[in-house]
Amino acid sequence: MQTVKMVISGAVNAGKTEFIKAISEIEVVSTERRATDDTKMIKKETTVAMDFGRIAIADDLVLHLFGTPGQKRFDFMWEILSEGMLGLVILVDSTRPETFRETNRIIDFFVSYRDTSYVIAANKQDRPNAWSPDELRLALRQPPHVKVLPCVASDRDSVKNVLLELLYVIQERSEE
Amino acid sequence: MALVGNIKDFGLSDFLYLVDRGYKTGGLHLSHEQETALLFFDKGKLIMAARKPEDQQADLLVRLGLLNGDQLDQARQSLSTQGNGATLTQVIVDSQIASREQIQSVLQGFTEESVYGLFGWPEGEFRFEQNQRPAPDAPVVPIPISVDHLIMEGVRRIDEWGRIKDRIPSTDMIVRFLEQPDERAKGVKLAPEEWRIFARINGKDTLAEIARKTSLSEFDVCRIVYGFLTAGLVEVRKKPPVAVGRSAADAPRVKKSLVNRIINRIKGM
Ligand SMILES: Nc1nc2c(ncn2[C@@H]2O[C@H](COP(=O)(O)OP(=O)(O)O)[C@@H](O)[C@H]2O)c(=O)[nH]1
Ligand SMILES: [Mg+2]
Numbered sequence: 001m002q003t004v005k006m007v008i009s010g011a012v013n014a015g016k017t018e019f020i021k022a023i024s025e026i027e028v029v030s031t032e033r034r035a036t037d038d039t040k041m042i043k044k045e046t047t048v049a050m051d052f053g054r055i056a057i058a059d060d061l062v063l064h065l066f067g068t069p070g071q072k073r074f075d076f077m078w079e080i081l082s083e084g085m086l087g088l089v090i091l092v093d094s095t096r097p098e099t100f101r102e103t104n105r106i107i108d109f110f111v112s113y114r115d116t117s118y119v120i121a122a123n124k125q126d127r128p129n130a131w132s133p134d135e136l137r138l139a140l141r142q143p144p145h146v147k148v149l150p151c152v153a154s155d156r157d158s159v160k161n162v163l164l165e166l167l168y169v170i171q172e173r174s175e176e
Numbered sequence: 177m178a179l180v181g182n183i184k185d186f187g188l189s190d191f192l193y194l195v196d197r198g199y200k201t202g203g204l205h206l207s208h209e210q211e212t213a214l215l216f217f218d219k220g221k222l223i224m225a226a227r228k229p230e231d232q233q234a235d236l237l238v239r240l241g242l243l244n245g246d247q248l249d250q251a252r253q254s255l256s257t258q259g260n261g262a263t264l265t266q267v268i269v270d271s272q273i274a275s276r277e278q279i280q281s282v283l284q285g286f287t288e289e290s291v292y293g294l295f296g297w298p299e300g301e302f303r304f305e306q307n308q309r310p311a312p313d314a315p316v317v318p319i320p321i322s323v324d325h326l327i328m329e330g331v332r333r334i335d336e337w338g339r340i341k342d343r344i345p346s347t348d349m350i351v352r353f354l355e356q357p358d359e360r361a362k363g364v365k366l367a368p369e370e371w372r373i374f375a376r377i378n379g380k381d382t383l384a385e386i387a388r389k390t391s392l393s394e395f396d397v398c399r400i401v402y403g404f405l406t407a408g409l410v411e412v413r414k415k416p417p418v419a420v421g422r423s424a425a426d427a428p429r430v431k432k433s434l435v436n437r438i439i440n441r442i443k444g445m
Contacts, residue, residue, distance in 0.1 A: 174434070
């Protein structure tokens, strides 16, 4: 049995859990992790959900989807998650410009050392005041060759489309 | 639909870049404590900036000494006889009440100063109403103003690390020109110090090395490079890890057949 994995990342509340839930064939497993919140200088126990979804491709092949915890202090988990990943979806809450910088840091983390195939999903396009994919491309300073796709994470077809667009990027770079 | 946010999170220079590259037309409404401001853009260029409600009025032209009250009345009258799309300043130029150059120079100066003041705001709500246009008799500049040098000017006024650190987390990063240098790079006006740094950008030196070679402080180098970044002229990258870096950078190639299987499966879902 071969497994391949894709990573779904993005800031807190971007829609990662929703995205994986929309497409996974199993109930999304959220592994609760105990961690100490020191970002706010408050020593307080918090739990972090890391999502896991699964799609059987064939008897001998399965696709795993991992959602990353958004907070910066879980970098070490990102490192582990990103090992050997096929591709990456960066989700952005298109209605919250205050998360764009954090999104850039996340992109930078995954993309700057490795040659990762990725797409950006401009999520929550169903909400009023959502920035359009074109606007997000400019706001996030993404070059023209990076796909910035409209997305509604609760809508399965929309999620399918994002995954397919990512797979086309991977396909372009795959070998015969 | 409106674009809303806070300039604390999405800076004014970032917004100007978005307006410029997105060829946006509309009105940008800003508010910070008791202050408000309203900027109008036409296809990515600035045409008006008002820090006070009265600066949106035609009277501004009189206050700036461009014409007197009678001339303004006369211009308003001919504006009312014109069809859609005519602007007061265009009417003034056409009827030779004042020269285009004179209006441009005075109004552009006023408009730019109004914007520069906004860069000092530590935070402020913004709302961009797409396709909103100024009133026909509003004091818009005859020739729309390119926002590039407004961006650089805004960055010149940054005096703290906070904002810079977001885009330039360390002085170990390498600066290089974007692969497709834009036509606009030629149009940007740089101060001598900025030129010194611009000339040092070679895609190899780190910010710290540039600081050493130019004898400028690391803060100044980062601030200026931040300006180039914001104006979309350069990019900064982490220094690739030496030697072992190669293999890590080249992701293992996957087989096309495998990818095709996944594609077919997801298509069928
Ligand atoms: N309207 C709308 N709400 C969404 C969408 N995606 C996620 N949400 C909501 O946004 C919130 C955060 O989503 P979640 O998946 O928990 O974000 P996570 O922190 O990235 O895992 C939840 O209330 C979701 O129901 C979307 O596309 N449209
Ligand atoms: Mg979640």
